[in-house]
Amino acid sequence: MPAFSRFTPLISALPASVPFVGPEAIERNRGLMVKARIGANENGFGPAPSVIEAIGAAAAGTWKYADPENFELKQALAAHLGCQVNNIAVGEGIDSLLGLIVRMVIEPGMPVVTSFGAYPTFNFHVAGHGGRLVTVPYVDDREHLDGLMEAVRRENAPLVYFANPDNPMGSWWDADSIVAFAKALPETCLMILDEAYCETGPAGATPDIAALIDRPNIIRTRTFSKAYGMAGSRVGYAISTPGTAEAFDKIRNHFGMNRIGVASALAALKDQAYLSQVIGQIKASRERIAAIAETNGLKPLASATNFVAIDCGRDGAYARSIVDGLMEHGVFIRMPGVAPLNRCIRVSTGPEPDMALLEEALPKVLKSL
Amino acid sequence: MPAFSRFTPLISALPASVPFVGPEAIERNRGLMVKARIGANENGFGPAPSVIEAIGAAAAGTWKYADPENFELKQALAAHLGCQVNNIAVGEGIDSLLGLIVRMVIEPGMPVVTSFGAYPTFNFHVAGHGGRLVTVPYVDDREHLDGLMEAVRRENAPLVYFANPDNPMGSWWDADSIVAFAKALPETCLMILDEAYCETGPAGATPDIAALIDRPNIIRTRTFSKAYGMAGSRVGYAISTPGTAEAFDKIRNHFGMNRIGVASALAALKDQAYLSQVIGQIKASRERIAAIAETNGLKPLASATNFVAIDCGRDGAYARSIVDGLMEHGVFIRMPGVAPLNRCIRVSTGPEPDMALLEEALPKVLKSL
Incomplete structure (x- = not known):
């Protein structure tokens, strides 16, 4: 369908893009349901x-x-x-x-x-x-x-x-x-x-x-x-x-x-008391993610955030297949976009049910690759 | 305080301005309380x-x-x-x-x-x-x-x-x-x-x-x-x-x-049923505002919106004094910014308590001018 003919040259040259594909779009496009939403560095511990x-x-x-x-x-x-x-x-x-x-x-x-x-x-x-x-x-x-x-x-x-x-x-x-x-x-x-x-x-x-x-x-x-x-x-x-x-x-x-x-x-x-409590939960969740990674032979990077980058030891295609594979199990995560960072996957901290899903799915995905 | 020295020429030349002063700012600046919030074409009948x-x-x-x-x-x-x-x-x-x-x-x-x-x-x-x-x-x-x-x-x-x-x-x-x-x-x-x-x-x-x-x-x-x-x-x-x-x-x-x-x-x-109901209330409120205007010798303009422009019959300074005077009574309204439109004041529709405050305040304000 035609667009207006006189957008600025700058606008005309830009692609219609979204910086990140949302989990809802992944659900729609792949016909899958997100069970563990730990990909967008949201905070599943929720607001106070x-x-x-x-x-x-x-x-x-x-x-x-x-x-x-x-x-x-x-x-x-x-x-x-x-x-x-x-x-x-x-x-x-x-x-x-x-x-x-x-x-x-x-x-x-x-x-x-x-x-x-x-x-x-x-x-x-x-x-x-x-x-x-x-x-x-x-x-x-x-x-x-x-x-x-x-x-x-x-x-x-x-x-x-x-x-x-x-x-x-x-x-x-x-x-x-x-x-x-x-x-x-x-x-x-x-x-x-x-x-x-x-x-x-x-x-x-x-x-x-x-x-x-x-x-x-x-x-x-x-x-x-x-x-x-x-x-x-x-x-x-x-x-x-x-x-x-x-x-x-x-x-x-x-x-x-x-x-x-x-x-x-x-x-x-x-409510700074709640914030302190959540920060404690985030830190514990970082350790939980790191332990899951190590159990599966992957290398978690130290993190100061509410997510953990995990070095999967190979190239971007390999990490991508882990991201896609986890989504098959309802575990939504993301990964860095460029090499050499894209040897990693990125998992957001979250409550224990999300961690349990990750723990269950990750070895299955790795085994299938 | 100094600003960054290398904003674009376009940005540097712009004033730091707000298109509309909010009722909260009026309250702070004038030490007054808004009792009837009928100035910003919000909908005081509220959401469904x-x-x-x-x-x-x-x-x-x-x-x-x-x-x-x-x-x-x-x-x-x-x-x-x-x-x-x-x-x-x-x-x-x-x-x-x-x-x-x-x-x-x-x-x-x-x-x-x-x-x-x-x-x-x-x-x-x-x-x-x-x-x-x-x-x-x-x-x-x-x-x-x-x-x-x-x-x-x-x-x-x-x-x-x-x-x-x-x-x-x-x-x-x-x-x-x-x-x-x-x-x-x-x-x-x-x-x-x-x-x-x-x-x-x-x-x-x-x-x-x-x-x-x-x-x-x-x-x-x-x-x-x-x-x-x-x-x-x-x-x-x-x-x-x-x-x-x-x-x-x-x-x-x-x-x-x-x-x-x-x-x-x-x-x-x-909830289109609620919308229909509110539209009815807005139309009734337009008539109420028009009647209040006429009672006070002012001329309401026909309106297709959730507000009524009222011709006060004189210049922008006169209309401004009505806007400011009403605020002294806690009635927040606005007015057009330029002549000849600014011979008018602009009153948003709203629930009856707001209308009653307008009805009470307007003759007092007009009398005081």
């Missing part, structure tokens, strides 16, 4: 009971738009983080914030530095604004700080993406290394420090908020999708200087936040 | 009880991302509208879809045709992408179809925005006139036919879906924010040819939908 209660309390008020200034949420976040309200911008998940940041900085042809195999949705936004990806290989399954810095300088890049802890490998750097990197970065390069998984990392892996809060070229992004168990609520936030944070107000969808989602985030933030 | 129930049922599942293909919702919408699934694109409210459409079509400096005083959020997106607004005055408080067509041809514009029924005036055109306009439009001009308020219009004011479904240069936008009473849920959709609808997949935030919001929309769509 207090969050579920807050959703119920907010339900009847869904006829009202959310406050376009997100004042109450920003205030709560500032108090929680120990910064000012104007250090924060709120958006519909980190994905949305990434799209806005790329749009703020990138004109067609400009170089954007990221790691080869890092977050595909960031790359999707870069492509969508015509940026030119400059990728740096992982070293020892970690994003390569020196390599990223070298690429930024060589290309005079205006934007660099770095996730800590990392997705899809689960690896991390210590706070001191990250702060040193951020401070050494040219002020003409904006760093996205994606901390989607910061809550589940070890002590010392996340820089203090104060350490980078005065740097206009650092934006840290965080979310309620992972440790807080609210991926479907679409609440993310960015932390930067007031001047940089204010730039979001120039182009964001001011009425884009779901009102119940905002109420959920406020409730989640208040 | 079945929707509230669906929210409760979906609450615990908020740990999962929504299906990035929005398959189930698109299927339900297609069945409801009598079109195909691939005629539909789903987004976080019409505002989000408008932003994507502008981005698909507009490069800096390109002309965009709209009516002078029409939806400010559309203008916000045009500015955000560097477009040049070409505005056409309303005639008799209606958007001027012939004038819009003339402007499109004169400017060779790639994009025209037209709302039917219209916001902020509540006026409308009959379906035949709109279809004739759409068919006469150069195929090099994309028409956004914004039908946010279509459910509350009179018979014959909304073209059949079939009438325009084969035209790649027409995108119709609709929402669950108005008649369905779910503004806070952020669920909007676009209807076009498969080719044009697919373009959204090139740049949209695939995981942007709130999962509970999607569940709410599915429930709302099923």
Whole structure:
């Protein structure tokens, strides 16, 4: 069917793509049912009971738009983080914030530095604004700080993406290394420090908020999708200087936040006891996944996130056959997209019934290959 | 506080602005409490009880991302509208879809045709992408179809925005006139036919879906924010040819939908009996607002929407003083932004307690001026 004939050249040249195929689409396309949903780094331990209660309390008020200034949420976040309200911008998940940041900085042809195999949705936004990806290989399954810095300088890049802890490998750097990197970065390069998984990392892996809060070229992004168990609520936030944070107000969808989602985030933030408990469950689940991997002769990588990358010891095709094979048993997982990372599969933490399904299915799949 | 030094020239030149100040901000800034929230064309009759129930049922599942293909919702919408699934694109409210459409079509400096005083959020997106607004005055408080067509041809514009029924005036055109306009439009001009308020219009004011479904240069936008009473849920959709609808997949935030919001929309769509009932309440409330206006010597305009524009007979400053004065009584309303429309105030329909507050406050305010 024909499309409108006068989309911009940039849009016309883009493919209609989705960065990730959802488990629902896999179910539809393959006629299978997902029994263990441990592929999208969602949090199967779920949101706090207090969050579920807050959703119920907010339900009847869904006829009202959310406050376009997100004042109450920003205030709560500032108090929680120990910064000012104007250090924060709120958006519909980190994905949305990434799209806005790329749009703020990138004109067609400009170089954007990221790691080869890092977050595909960031790359999707870069492509969508015509940026030119400059990728740096992982070293020892970690994003390569020196390599990223070298690429930024060589290309005079205006934007660099770095996730800590990392997705899809689960690896991390210590706070001191990250702060040193951020401070050494040219002020003409904006760093996205994606901390989607910061809550589940070890002590010392996340820089203090104060350490980078005065740097206009650092934006840290965080979310309620992972440790807080609210991926479907679409609440993310960015932390930067007031001047940089204010730039979001120039182009964001001011009425884009779901009102119940905002109420959920406020409730989640208040319930730090539940968060601590879930973090404990996530850590135990990481060990459970690692043990399952080892029992099957595979090598789990150390993880600071709510998932574990497992080295299957062969190539991407082999890992892919494990991913596909597990789905035959109703176990939905994912894997990194490029070599050499794609020798691994990636399994999200989750409750014991999911782990039991994985434990049962994995040896069957491996045996069948 | 300094901002990042290398935002694009377009971003650097934009103001940090909000298209509408929310009632929460008015409360904070003026130290007043909103008692009657009838300013943002929300629907105070609220969502269906079945929707509230669906929210409760979906609450615990908020740990999962929504299906990035929005398959189930698109299927339900297609069945409801009598079109195909691939005629539909789903987004976080019409505002989000408008932003994507502008981005698909507009490069800096390109002309965009709209009516002078029409939806400010559309203008916000045009500015955000560097477009040049070409505005056409309303005639008799209606958007001027012939004038819009003339402007499109004169400017060779790639994009025209037209709302039917219209916001902020509540006026409308009959379906035949709109279809004739759409068919006469150069195929090099994309028409956004914004039908946010279509459910509350009179018979014959909304073209059949079939009438325009084969035209790649027409995108119709609709929402669950108005008649369905779910503004806070952020669920909007676009209807076009498969080719044009697919373009959204090139740049949209695939995981942007709130999962509970999607569940709410599915429930709302099923409950057409409730929708009919609310539409009846909205129509009765329009008459109530008109009667209050007339009692106070003001002139209500005929409306096809969930609000009524009221001609206060003088200039924008006078209307502004009424808006501000009503807020002193806890009655939150809004008004059009430019002359001659801004001789009016704009009051959203709502339940009787809100109407009673308006009825009580308006004569006091008028007397005080």
